[in-house]
Amino acid sequence: MTIDININGKALTLDADPDMPLLWAIRDLAGMTGTKFGCGKALCGACTVHVDGQPVLSCAYPVSAAAGKAVTTIEGLSADGNHPVQVAWRELNVPQCGYCQPGQIMAAVALLDKNPTPTDEDIDNAMSGNICRCGTYTRIRAAIHKAAGVKS
Amino acid sequence: MNDAIKGIRLVTRREFIRNTGLAGGGLILAAHFSGCSTDQELPGGDFAPNVYVNLLESGDVEIVCHRSEMGQGIRTSVLQVIADEMEADWDRVKLLQATGDAKYGDQNTDGSTSIRKQFDLLRNAGAVARHMLVLAAAEVWGVPASECIGQNHAVHHAASGRSLGYGELAGQAATLSLPEKVEFKSPEDYRYIGKPMDTVDGMAFTVGSAAFGIDTVLPGMLYASIERCPVVGGTLVSVDDTATRAIAGVVDVIQLGDGTSPPVFNPLGGVAVLASNTWSAQKGREALNIKWDLGANASYDSDAYREQLESSVHNEGSVVLSRGDVDAALSGAAKTLEATYYAPHLSQAPMEPPAAVARINADGTCEVWACTQDPQTAQGVVAGALGIEPAQVTINVTLLGGAFGRKSKPDFIAEAALLAKKAGKPVKVTWTREDDIRHGYFHSVSAQYLRGSIDADGKVTAWHQRTAFPSINSTFGPSDGPGGGELGLGCIDNPYAIENMKIESCKAAAHVRIGWLRSVSNVYHAFAASSFADELAHLAGRDAKDFLLELIGPDRHVNPADSGAEYDNYGHDIAEHPIDTARLKGVLAEAAKMADWGRTLPAGHGLGIAVHRSFLGYVATAAEVSVSDTGELKVEELWTAVDAGTVVNPDRVRAQMEGAGIFGMSLAMHGQITAKAGAIVQGNFNSYRVIRMSEAPKAINVHIIPSQAKPCGVGEPGVPPVAPAICNAIFAATGKRVRELPLRNVKLA
Numbered sequence: 001m002t003i004d005i006n007i008n009g010k011a012l013t014l015d016a017d018p019d020m021p022l023l024w025a026i027r028d029l030a031g032m033t034g035t036k037f038g039c040g041k042a043l044c045g046a047c048t049v050h051v052d053g054q055p056v057l058s059c060a061y062p063v064s065a066a067a068g069k070a071v072t073t074i075e076g077l078s079a080d081g082n083h084p085v086q087v088a089w090r091e092l093n094v095p096q097c098g099y100c101q102p103g104q105i106m107a108a109v110a111l112l113d114k115n116p117t118p119t120d121e122d123i124d125n126a127m128s129g130n131i132c133r134c135g136t137y138t139r140i141r142a143a144i145h146k147a148a149g150v151k152s
Numbered sequence: 153m154n155d156a157i158k159g160i161r162l163v164t165r166r167e168f169i170r171n172t173g174l175a176g177g178g179l180i181l182a183a184h185f186s187g188c189s190t191d192q193e194l195p196g197g198d199f200a201p202n203v204y205v206n207l208l209e210s211g212d213v214e215i216v217c218h219r220s221e222m223g224q225g226i227r228t229s230v231l232q233v234i235a236d237e238m239e240a241d242w243d244r245v246k247l248l249q250a251t252g253d254a255k256y257g258d259q260n261t262d263g264s265t266s267i268r269k270q271f272d273l274l275r276n277a278g279a280v281a282r283h284m285l286v287l288a289a290a291e292v293w294g295v296p297a298s299e300c301i302g303q304n305h306a307v308h309h310a311a312s313g314r315s316l317g318y319g320e321l322a323g324q325a326a327t328l329s330l331p332e333k334v335e336f337k338s339p340e341d342y343r344y345i346g347k348p349m350d351t352v353d354g355m356a357f358t359v360g361s362a363a364f365g366i367d368t369v370l371p372g373m374l375y376a377s378i379e380r381c382p383v384v385g386g387t388l389v390s391v392d393d394t395a396t397r398a399i400a401g402v403v404d405v406i407q408l409g410d411g412t413s414p415p416v417f418n419p420l421g422g423v424a425v426l427a428s429n430t431w432s433a434q435k436g437r438e439a440l441n442i443k444w445d446l447g448a449n450a451s452y453d454s455d456a457y458r459e460q461l462e463s464s465v466h467n468e469g470s471v472v473l474s475r476g477d478v479d480a481a482l483s484g485a486a487k488t489l490e491a492t493y494y495a496p497h498l499s500q501a502p503m504e505p506p507a508a509v510a511r512i513n514a515d516g517t518c519e520v521w522a523c524t525q526d527p528q529t530a531q532g533v534v535a536g537a538l539g540i541e542p543a544q545v546t547i548n549v550t551l552l553g554g555a556f557g558r559k560s561k562p563d564f565i566a567e568a569a570l571l572a573k574k575a576g577k578p579v580k581v582t583w584t585r586e587d588d589i590r591h592g593y594f595h596s597v598s599a600q601y602l603r604g605s606i607d608a609d610g611k612v613t614a615w616h617q618r619t620a621f622p623s624i625n626s627t628f629g630p631s632d633g634p635g636g637g638e639l640g641l642g643c644i645d646n647p648y649a650i651e652n653m654k655i656e657s658c659k660a661a662a663h664v665r666i667g668w669l670r671s672v673s674n675v676y677h678a679f680a681a682s683s684f685a686d687e688l689a690h691l692a693g694r695d696a697k698d699f700l701l702e703l704i705g706p707d708r709h710v711n712p713a714d715s716g717a718e719y720d721n722y723g724h725d726i727a728e729h730p731i732d733t734a735r736l737k738g739v740l741a742e743a744a745k746m747a748d749w750g751r752t753l754p755a756g757h758g759l760g761i762a763v764h765r766s767f768l769g770y771v772a773t774a775a776e777v778s779v780s781d782t783g784e785l786k787v788e789e790l791w792t793a794v795d796a797g798t799v800v801n802p803d804r805v806r807a808q809m810e811g812a813g814i815f816g817m818s819l820a821m822h823g824q825i826t827a828k829a830g831a832i833v834q835g836n837f838n839s840y841r842v843i844r845m846s847e848a849p850k851a852i853n854v855h856i857i858p859s860q861a862k863p864c865g866v867g868e869p870g871v872p873p874v875a876p877a878i879c880n881a882i883f884a885a886t887g888k889r890v891r892e893l894p895l896r897n898v899k900l901a
């Protein structure tokens with residue numbers, strides 16, 4: 001069936017099985033590969049995107065549920081890569097292999113939107129769905145605090 | 153040639169035309185007297201003195217990274233080394249990723265080798281360019297080269313105050329013949345080496361434009377998902393794909409045949425579903441109705457195998473190291489101790505699962521895009537699978553979303569190539585997480601038996617170790633136990649100053665594909681040896697850290713060959729890279745100091761420490777843990793000291809140690825792959841757990857010992873000390889000794 005969806009401000013009409021996870025619709029149909037596949041079972045957070053501003057695990061979210069909604073992926077987070085979270089990530093050289101980082105950044109942005117000055121515990125609670133096999137957790141914590149500091 | 157004549161050079165017809173706008177005849181002789189002018193007419197063109205460096209006429213420099221980036225930061229480090237020796241401006245260098253090609257030398261990004269083995273090769277690539285640019289300028293100016301220096305993207309002649317930019321000199325340098333030998337910069341002049349340069353891929357990583365193997369998209373490409381036999385060595389009996397073909401988006405179902413014995417790097421075979429998108433391929437695959445003959449490995453049960461392994465190490469094996477008389481020392485000892493340690497199979501589980509895209513071109517050649525650690529091996533394996541020559545296969549190396557040894561095996565790349573050939577279209581193969589965890593090349597399961605003794609003064613008098621694990625060699629041919637190279641990973645390279653020592657290797661057969669995982673056999677060897685050393689400290693009633701320092705003993709160079717062992721020292725001459733006990737004690741003392749060893753801890757808390765040399769690098773880690781009344785374990789903080797010799801990028805070394813802390817915690821606390829009826833039980837991150845944010849320590853503190861010694865490995869050496877440090881800390885906190893991993897199987901209360 002055809003599904004109208006807005007991804008990063010662009011209105012798209014996708015021809016998709018309504019059950020297709022949003023992840024594959026974004027990657028294979030819309031051709032945006034910044035959003036990552038890590039587990040396919042809502043266990044790792046690599047596929048985190050925002051739907052109407054809320055973080056969702058796109059591997060476990062049917063594309064039909066996003067019909068008529070606004071999806072933001074890592075590519076649409078900022079025009080020039082200068083969202084405070086992205087900047088903090090670079091300043092602290094958070095990424096190692098980088099693969100989990102789009103999901104980490106999207107989850108961190110959602111956390112800061114809700115809670116502009118999170119404690120370590122808040123961060124642990126909000127970010128524990130996002131696995132980083134390279135082990136960048138301590139830098140992610142520091143980068144979230146840093147981004148919180150520069151958020152007005 | 154005297155200096156005056158050096159100032160005269162030929163101007164080519166092309167230059168003459170360009171410089172004068174006139175089409176004059178033939179060659180003319182132009183004289184440039186030194187000091188008369190700085191705007192020389194120089195031949196244009198680029199300058200590529202070797203396969204790693206290409207200086208463009210514009211002055212921009214293309215630098216080739218021939219190693220794979222998987223999170224260790226090698227793309228940044230390669231750039232740092234070459235640009236530094238070249239004296240190139242950081243803002244004018246651009247990184248290109250090499251395809252797999254023997255002309256680049258060793259590209260196998262494995263064994264923490266990039267810098268430890270290729271530092272001089274990379275330095276040379278840059279230094280040759282600088283050297284030739286200096287010669288070129290000297291020739292242009294007619295001055296001795298010894299009066300010129302290449303600095304910050306230009307060559308300068310101090311006596312006359314002249315300078316020429318690298319770009320201006322490119323064409324001239326290209327006319328020179330390669331030097332036999334060049335001088336490297338002295339370390340105090342380093343601009344980038346030793347500096348925490350930002351990751352070159354930092355922007356791409358944070359905006360989602362970084363391209364991994366899984367991200368390649370080609371026009372007309374099909375997406376494949378492959379159902380493989382649950383047991384290694386099993387074969388396909390029949391497949392009914394009726395339901396699959398009815399699923400929207402499914403384009404084709406292709407049989408890949410069976411795997412090979414030995415498995416080597418070949419695909420496991422199976423049935424592939426090809427579709428217009430990944431989701432349809434996965435759904436189609438689920439609808440397949442397949443009958444397998446599971447084969448001989450269907451009897452593999454990892455619980456029963458554990459008993460076999462433990463019985464194997466309770467019997468004599470073949471002696472691989474021996475000095476003194478262990479039995480005599482044990483029988484005459486004041487106190488003795490024995491212990492058996494066990495650690496299970498592990499999966500590398502990189503966040504990006506294996507994924508590759510292949511296309512067969514009209515002329516029969518093949519082009520691949522893949523997250524591979526070893527593009528030249530991939531080239532050979534793909535060529536073999538397709539029945540073409542390696543030169544007909546191009547391997548484009550993407551970024552790797554983690555690897556940890558998994559992506560040094562190109563089985564998944566050969567799958568894509570075979571399917572592309574059969575489908576007649578480009579094909580992307582994406583492994584699911586379940587595929588990755590069930591069909592991998594697993595880290596060996598292992599058992600270690602340790603026996604030791606101390607005399608009345610608490611000095612260790614005997615060390616007897618038996619090790620058993622299925623070898624990586626079994627992946628390539630017949631094997632019934634540990635390989636020689638694997639014994640050199642933390643076992644026969646034992647650095648302890650003990651008069652009587654015997655190490656034996658015991659039998660162990662493989663029933664799954666065995667492969668490398670970050671730091672390989674060092675994981676279980678360090679777990680056993682560093683735990684047993686801690687047990688002996690307790691037996692002697694001594695402080696664990698002080699005892700360990702004494703156990704390592706006086707400053708000296710240890711050579712396992714002196715005790716009859718065949719030791720390959722990670723492929724390096726042991727005279728150049730000795731097992732240096734002073735460096736080992738150095739990191740141990742530093743980690744203890746960082747952790748404020750000996751301080752009073754809250755109830756339920758304990759500090760533990762371990763030190764290990766691997767891949768030539770020395771790492772000590774101290775861990776503080778807390779164990780609650782209900783037995784809940786938390787790793788509170790880690791302190792790691794590393795001596796890796798000369799360090800190219802201290803921030804990336806630090807990151808590797810932080811990451812190794814988490815990787816080591818994952819295997820210590822959660823990691824286990826088990827098998828029932830030959831099939832792997834775990835399937836995703838709920839059953840194969842890894843450390844998450846909530847379990848991460850509040851800090852992983854890293855200290856890099858300043859050193860100008862030759863560079864050592866960095867990516868792996870941080871892992872081995874972590875598990876024993878945690879287990880020793882648990883003992884300090886609770887008095888409970890842990891002799892098996894993972895800790896989730898151990899009741900701590």
Ligand code: FES
Nearest residue numbers: 038039040045059
């Ligand atoms: S891919 Fe969606 S949570 Fe892992």
Ligand code: FES
Nearest residue numbers: 097098100132134
């Ligand atoms: S940076 Fe590699 S998985 Fe997180």
